[in-house]
Amino acid sequence: MKYPNGKPYKKSEEVNKAEKGHRSLLSAANRGMSLEEDINLSNDFYRETGRALINKRPTPINIVKVDYSHGARITDAYFEKQSTTDYNGVYKGRYIDFEAKNTKSTTSFPLSNISEHQIVHLKNVIKHGGIAFFVISFQIQNEVYLLDAKFVIEFYEHGKRKSIPYEVFKESGLLIKQDYSPRLHYLDAVDQLYFK
Amino acid sequence: MKYPNGKPYKKSEEVNKAEKGHRSLLSAANRGMSLEEDINLSNDFYRETGRALINKRPTPINIVKVDYSHGARITDAYFEKQSTTDYNGVYKGRYIDFEAKNTKSTTSFPLSNISEHQIVHLKNVIKHGGIAFFVISFQIQNEVYLLDAKFVIEFYEHGKRKSIPYEVFKESGLLIKQDYSPRLHYLDAVDQLYFK
Numbered sequence: 001m002k003y004p005n006g007k008p009y010k011k012s013e014e015v016n017k018a019e020k021g022h023r024s025l026l027s028a029a030n031r032g033m034s035l036e037e038d039i040n041l042s043n044d045f046y047r048e049t050g051r052a053l054i055n056k057r058p059t060p061i062n063i064v065k066v067d068y069s070h071g072a073r074i075t076d077a078y079f080e081k082q083s084t085t086d087y088n089g090v091y092k093g094r095y096i097d098f099e100a101k102n103t104k105s106t107t108s109f110p111l112s113n114i115s116e117h118q119i120v121h122l123k124n125v126i127k128h129g130g131i132a133f134f135v136i137s138f139q140i141q142n143e144v145y146l147l148d149a150k151f152v153i154e155f156y157e158h159g160k161r162k163s164i165p166y167e168v169f170k171e172s173g174l175l176i177k178q179d180y181s182p183r184l185h186y187l188d189a190v191d192q193l194y195f196k
Numbered sequence: 197m198k199y200p201n202g203k204p205y206k207k208s209e210e211v212n213k214a215e216k217g218h219r220s221l222l223s224a225a226n227r228g229m230s231l232e233e234d235i236n237l238s239n240d241f242y243r244e245t246g247r248a249l250i251n252k253r254p255t256p257i258n259i260v261k262v263d264y265s266h267g268a269r270i271t272d273a274y275f276e277k278q279s280t281t282d283y284n285g286v287y288k289g290r291y292i293d294f295e296a297k298n299t300k301s302t303t304s305f306p307l308s309n310i311s312e313h314q315i316v317h318l319k320n321v322i323k324h325g326g327i328a329f330f331v332i333s334f335q336i337q338n339e340v341y342l343l344d345a346k347f348v349i350e351f352y353e354h355g356k357r358k359s360i361p362y363e364v365f366k367e368s369g370l371l372i373k374q375d376y377s378p379r380l381h382y383l384d385a386v387d388q389l390y391f392k
């Protein structure tokens with residue numbers, strides 16, 4: 001099969017993904033959207049509706065060279081490891097701090113996704129009275145959970161396995177409702193867990 | 197006067213600055229240090245001593261091209277305007293958010309240093325119960341003030357002049373003590389203003 005311009009027709013990754021199944025109608029609408037995009041859109045919604053002010057921290061970059069001949073253009077730089085988490089902000093006067101991660105595993109969330117810096121950071125958040133959690137997306141199940149950071153810290157520091165079993169999320173986490181606006185109703189889970 | 201290598205001796209900017217006077221012994225020790233570095237060092241100190249957890253947000257950068265031939269190297273990118281402020285974190289359970297700016301003016305702080313995005317952001321912080329302020333360094337006087345964001349918002353939105361007079365800082369702001377560790381005792385000013 002070819003396009004009118006003679007180029008061979010190639011199924012887009014989008015189409016391939018969608019055809020693979022494993023996806024509800026809702027997630028089909030979401031296809032191509034990453035967890036990060038879902039959270040960013042949810043944060044936009046929460047900000048615009050005046051519910052909370054939560055932002056993504058920019059990726060830290062170490063700049064080596066800048067060319068000023070046509071405005072400031074970065075011509076050499078590299079990514080630095082994020083020593084904190086991806087998201088923070090303020091909700092009902094409280095400080096909120098969380099990390100969001102995907103996994104393709106159906107049985108557990110691998111802790112190799114988390115850096116020790118982030119564990120230290122989240123322990124600090126808790127110590128200073130902030131709210132700290134993880135948003136973990138089990139992509140195959142199409143389920144997104146909010147899990148208090150204490151569980152992750154406990155598994156990271158004292159767990160025998162290098163992962164957190166899926167059951168822990170089902171039992172101790174909260175399933176986040178997926179929707180259009182916001183994409184992820186994660187503040188409802190925050191309300192339930194921290195403001196009751 | 198010449199160096200042994202024959203090159204003409206040129207006083208470094210550092211030396212020039214120091215010779216200009218206007219500087220206490222302490223600020224001479226500080227010379228070459230920027231306000232940003234002073235705040236970062238203070239935040240390190242506060243974090244290490246367990247007093248607060250406040251971090252600088254990385255500069256947002258829009259990445260155009262990445263070369264993966266030798267690891268991930270950014271070869272084309274440009275700076276994005278920060279739509280929030282430079283610093284945020286948690287102190288005594290409260291959300292803290294602030295912007296730090298220098299001025300060489302001795303009579304006022306020019307508001308051209310502040311973007312409208314930042315004003316909107318800080319209004320949002322206040323609305324959600326966070327603590328919002330500015331740290332402004334009058335470099336010639338070698339004085340650093342903490343001023344609640346409400347004053348800056350008021351001047352930005354309703355002021356006739358495009359600047360905030362120095363007297364406003366003296367009357368409504370708090371002079372931040374300069375020292376070695378931390379460089380800037382700005383949390384003492386926060387205590388006085390928001391936790392009394």
